[in-house]
Amino acid sequence: MPENDTKQITDIPFSVLDLSPIADGRTPADSFRNTLELARLAEKLGYNRYWLAEHHNMPFIASSATSVVISHVAAGTSKIRVGSGGIMLPNHAPLVIAEQFGTLESLYPGRIDLGLGRAPGTDQLTARALRRDLRSSGEDFPEQLAELRNYFDPSLAQGYSHVKAIPGEGLNIPIWLLGSSGYSAQLAGELGLPFAFASHFSPHNTLPAIQLYRRSFKPSKVLDKPHAMVGLNIIAADTDQEAERLATTLQQQFLNLMRGKEVPLQPPVDNINDIASDYEIAALENQLGTSIVGSPQIVKEKLEKVLDESQADEIMAIAQVYDHKARLHSYEILAEITQLK
Secondary structure, rough: OOOOOOOOOOOOOOEEOOOEEOOOOOOHHHHHHHHHHHHHHHHHHHHOOEEEEEOOOEEEEEEOOOOHHHHHHHOOOOOOOOEEEEHHHHOOOOHHHHHHHHHHHHHHOEEEEEEEEEEOOOOHHHHHHHHHHOOOOOOOOHHHHHHHHHHHHHHHHOOOOOOOOOOOOOOOOEEEEEEOOOHHHHHHHHHHHOOEEOOOOHHHHHHHHHHHHHHOOOOOOOOOOEEEEEEEEEEHHHHHHHHHHHHHHHHHHHHHHOOOOOOOOOOOOOOOOOOOOHHHHHHHHHHOOOEEEHHHEEEEHHHHHHHHHHOOOOEEEOOOOOOOHHHHHHHHHHHHOOOOO
16 A cells, blocks of 8 residues: 555554453453453454553553463464563563563464563562662663564674574564654664554654654664554443443543552443542543544544554554453454454
């Protein structure tokens, strides 16, 4: 498709971002069963990839050991791409990630993605517990990334390295950079890597970051042209009222984070205004402004608007919904709207 053409939602792939949410009254084991059920449904419906995110010390997210959960999902599916959205590289030695993802690619060849972020994915105390010290605070992300890429492709390294990633070396594992600002956008562009923007929690930076990525892009042996993916909160239901009610779980998640209250995913409420102040409602709108919530027609209209503005090459949907059956149905509706398969 020529780059000047306006894209339609039926033209691009759609993918799934899953945090393996832990609902109130449920366990991580329940979350992992639900994750696999959703992944199998996503594969059946024609979604392109299924990513899991690294977060720590959050009672509503079970995907902290991200590569282990990726293996769980890949083993239980057969063709959908499975990966990280993302691995927070400053939390880990690059060699460890190279070995982990080299193992995953060896087990599930041609199906593994490695999405990388530079934020800790947690609070500072937990970051210290993960890293043992905070000398790696994200500023050296380009150096860490270069080291990681060298393990997969030693030809990128300057000189011979005695340290090898086994498994890992010689494997072609797509590396994506993830971000919620311009930093990773520019770096991804300069390195000729695909880029995914976290519009689901940083809506106002979406268009500037994607434009910066495209302006910065230099063709590489990975990509000959930019590939930008946008992550969006998408909650679909049969009616607008039901979708808006389901979305109050996501609103409560961010509300509780603002209040410093860490709890599992909460059941929906009839009206978020009953439990939040005017200031908190404004803050939620600022944080979740690009969320797409509604009946099939509303979701379709809002998706077309996002795509028209961003000209994204791919969209990744996240649905933080308390009721698992309703979450499955949301992805069914989205697949029907976008005519996947």
